[in-house]
Amino acid sequence: MLNTRRETILKSIVRQYIAKATPVSSQSIIEDNRLGVSSATIRNEMAYLEEENYITRPHSSAGGIPLDKGYRHYVDTLEETALPMVDQRLVAHLFHQVERELEEWLNLAATLIAQLAQNIAVITPPKPPAYQFKHLELIALHHSLVLIVLVLRGARAREQLITFPEAIPQWDLATVANRLNSEYADMTSPQIAARNAQLSPAEQQITECVLKMMRAEDNQQYQDPYLDGMHFILNQPEFAQSRRLLALMELVEQRKLLQHIMPAELPFRQVRVVIGRENKAEAVQEYSVVISQYGLPHEAIGTISVVGPTRMPYERTISTVDYLSLVLSRLVAEVYGR
Amino acid sequence: MLNTRRETILKSIVRQYIAKATPVSSQSIIEDNRLGVSSATIRNEMAYLEEENYITRPHSSAGGIPLDKGYRHYVDTLEETALPMVDQRLVAHLFHQVERELEEWLNLAATLIAQLAQNIAVITPPKPPAYQFKHLELIALHHSLVLIVLVLRGARAREQLITFPEAIPQWDLATVANRLNSEYADMTSPQIAARNAQLSPAEQQITECVLKMMRAEDNQQYQDPYLDGMHFILNQPEFAQSRRLLALMELVEQRKLLQHIMPAELPFRQVRVVIGRENKAEAVQEYSVVISQYGLPHEAIGTISVVGPTRMPYERTISTVDYLSLVLSRLVAEVYGR
DNA sequence: CGTTAGCAGTCGAGGGTCGGGACTGCTAAT
DNA sequence: ATTAGCAGTCCCGACCCTCGACTGCTAACG
Numbered sequence: 001m002l003n004t005r006r007e008t009i010l011k012s013i014v015r016q017y018i019a020k021a022t023p024v025s026s027q028s029i030i031e032d033n034r035l036g037v038s039s040a041t042i043r044n045e046m047a048y049l050e051e052e053n054y055i056t057r058p059h060s061s062a063g064g065i066p067l068d069k070g071y072r073h074y075v076d077t078l079e080e081t082a083l084p085m086v087d088q089r090l091v092a093h094l095f096h097q098v099e100r101e102l103e104e105w106l107n108l109a110a111t112l113i114a115q116l117a118q119n120i121a122v123i124t125p126p127k128p129p130a131y132q133f134k135h136l137e138l139i140a141l142h143h144s145l146v147l148i149v150l151v152l153r154g155a156r157a158r159e160q161l162i163t164f165p166e167a168i169p170q171w172d173l174a175t176v177a178n179r180l181n182s183e184y185a186d187m188t189s190p191q192i193a194a195r196n197a198q199l200s201p202a203e204q205q206i207t208e209c210v211l212k213m214m215r216a217e218d219n220q221q222y223q224d225p226y227l228d229g230m231h232f233i234l235n236q237p238e239f240a241q242s243r244r245l246l247a248l249m250e251l252v253e254q255r256k257l258l259q260h261i262m263p264a265e266l267p268f269r270q271v272r273v274v275i276g277r278e279n280k281a282e283a284v285q286e287y288s289v290v291i292s293q294y295g296l297p298h299e300a301i302g303t304i305s306v307v308g309p310t311r312m313p314y315e316r317t318i319s320t321v322d323y324l325s326l327v328l329s330r331l332v333a334e335v336y337g338r
Numbered sequence: 339m340l341n342t343r344r345e346t347i348l349k350s351i352v353r354q355y356i357a358k359a360t361p362v363s364s365q366s367i368i369e370d371n372r373l374g375v376s377s378a379t380i381r382n383e384m385a386y387l388e389e390e391n392y393i394t395r396p397h398s399s400a401g402g403i404p405l406d407k408g409y410r411h412y413v414d415t416l417e418e419t420a421l422p423m424v425d426q427r428l429v430a431h432l433f434h435q436v437e438r439e440l441e442e443w444l445n446l447a448a449t450l451i452a453q454l455a456q457n458i459a460v461i462t463p464p465k466p467p468a469y470q471f472k473h474l475e476l477i478a479l480h481h482s483l484v485l486i487v488l489v490l491r492g493a494r495a496r497e498q499l500i501t502f503p504e505a506i507p508q509w510d511l512a513t514v515a516n517r518l519n520s521e522y523a524d525m526t527s528p529q530i531a532a533r534n535a536q537l538s539p540a541e542q543q544i545t546e547c548v549l550k551m552m553r554a555e556d557n558q559q560y561q562d563p564y565l566d567g568m569h570f571i572l573n574q575p576e577f578a579q580s581r582r583l584l585a586l587m588e589l590v591e592q593r594k595l596l597q598h599i600m601p602a603e604l605p606f607r608q609v610r611v612v613i614g615r616e617n618k619a620e621a622v623q624e625y626s627v628v629i630s631q632y633g634l635p636h637e638a639i640g641t642i643s644v645v646g647p648t649r650m651p652y653e654r655t656i657s658t659v660d661y662l663s664l665v666l667s668r669l670v671a672e673v674y675g676r
Numbered sequence: 677c678g679t680t681a682g683c684a685g686t687c688g689a690g691g692g693t694c695g696g697g698a699c700t701g702c703t704a705a706t
Numbered sequence: 707a708t709t710a711g712c713a714g715t716c717c718c719g720a721c722c723c724t725c726g727a728c729t730g731c732t733a734a735c736g
Contacts, residue, residue, distance in 0.1 A: 023699090025698075025699060025700085026699080026700080027698095027699080037708075037709085038708070038709050038710075039699095039700095039709095040700095040701095040702095040708075040709055040710075040711095041707085041708060041709070043699090043700065043701075044701095044707090044708085046700095047700095047701085057699095057700090058716095058717090059715080059716050059717075060699095060700075060701085060714095060715060060716070061698080061699050061700045061701085061714075061715040061716050061717085062698085062699065062700080062715095062716075062717080063698090063699070063700090099498060100498070100499040100500070100501075101497065101498050101499060134477065134479075135475075135477045137473075137475045137487065139472065139473045139489050141472075141493060141673070141675065142675035143675065145672075145673075145675065147489060147493050147495070149475065149487055149489065149495055151477055151485060151487065151497075155479060155485050155497065155499055157485070157487055157495065157497040159439065159489075159493065159495040160437060160438070160439050161438040161439060161493055161673065162438070163438075228591060229591070230568075230587060230591060231584060231587040231588050231591055234583060234584050234587060235584070245572060246569060246572050246573070249568060249569040249572060250569050253566060253567070253568060253569055334483075335479070335483075335499065337479065337480035337481060337483065361728090363727075363728060363729085364728075364729080365727090365728080375679070375680085376679070376680050376681075377680095377728090377729095378679075378680055378681075378682095378729095378730095378731095379678085379679060379680070381728090381729065381730075382678090382679085382730095384729095385729095385730085395728095395729090396687090396688090397686075397687050397688075398685095398686060398687070398728095398729075398730085399685075399686040399687050399688090399727080399728050399729045399730085400686090400687070400688085400727085400728065400729080401727090401728070401729085
């Protein structure tokens, strides 16, 4: 275990390194904290911290920089701080200005988090264990081309075009829609598949399409998150030579980032911090992830996270993620009717 | 004007520089083309090209690199080449594998273009001069919360939540929806606004919401393009020190890229190339843009473009953009019923 | 007069050296 | 356990040098 002084020193190193991205010297630790000791004493303590792998040094006569273990200790002993009121008000204000539509909220949330944490923000939409059928609408566009609008529980609407063998008049479509709406109300895709009602060929075709759409939603675990803030990363000195950035960028564009940063377990509405090598996936082992779930337990869960270099402002990031996960949870509760 | 030999030399310089990103020496021009002259002669001609601002040199004893004017001449004298059949087949194949849904198509198209041109692809969805009302659906979610699903011409559906002062039963909503559907069929937002029918308070509230949604779509000129391929840019040697990239990245994330690259005039289905300083906006003057419109003239027009460093493979990029604009136009025609 | 061989001149890249500055590790004294 | 003091380490930037790649120029040639 670390005694008080060593802990103070470690924290000071982490704090200063996060702020300045240069190795922290024994002298600057003295200036940062008013411990009444000399720099030589600090150096002795730093030797211990290095021994114990909390910190390392770029070369033998340089200052200390935190290792993953050092960041971990820093994060674990961080007392929770709320997001500053100014920022809370800013968030509230912006959410009030925007249309009441899930997509807009999540876009806004991503931009806000990226801005506040000065790093990449990744948000997945809230998703229930299995989507429930809410409403179906069939709209004849022309000839035999029909637009299917499927509304799932949680105000989630999806569209899809379908072509029938022959033209079907709109009122027939309305009949079909009514039939299927009463048949499938509030069911999940397995339930619909098991239902096996007596269906006309047209109804059959539409049911299959609906099933396909619902299954696609159910399976869409990590697809298409809302994402913002890539440009902040470019500003970080550790990415001046853009090599490391490339791997991350590709993950982002291939929409694989999320499955790489998702920790094995993640309790609801509790902010988790995964630091550097603690990440399973190799491609993100130079990054840290601050992640939390939001939504309604057992009904619709989304995740909200920040990805940035291990040298990131954890305190601020954690409180930002925590606060936004609260805000988004409230919004979801509203859509799902408490 | 350039005589044949000078033109051959200029083209060779552009071609080689695009391929290798290093200054082109007189010797390598001889190896590239079988002009039966010595390197000294080439050097004399290069001096002329430099005089006329077709090329420049990084320092006095280095080879030539093209200037915007050189690229411009190269592009203008390029004979049109079709996309290789292999790639055409690849594109056709992939489009057949995907659901018939506008969003999916455009996502796929963006990925494909980025891949084929090895640069950033930006695609805007097809958009008519003014959207026409097609269908409206009202779905009671719970209490007084209602989901409005608005379908516009061209299979474009939009959702929006709305809260009423008090709960309204689903059958009332259906009546309202029917009423408004027959009232507003095929109208544009100004027409609906001018209509001024006798409306109940609920109908009034919904009409206003619909108008808001339609206007939002109408105004959404440059919003939310489909975008892919940022990571290719990172690989280019000219962006090794990521300074220049930053400005571009910010444009992308603020969704302002498109309005910066859009040329003043752009004839339908004709590929335009805007090179470096020819761009109006300063932030993209180190980039070239290959851009074309697609869709149905007077009905629904989208743009499809590639953004990359001025040193980009123009030939391939142009044929890619041209071909994809053809493919997307066909798909749009299908959705709009020829 | 266009073309060319040949050569001197230019510039960048890469490697080596050097000195100053920022720190540390160590030691001996407290 | 703490500290002052000092020698030692290493980075960084400046400077210099050399090598090689190309060019510009000039004078000669058909």
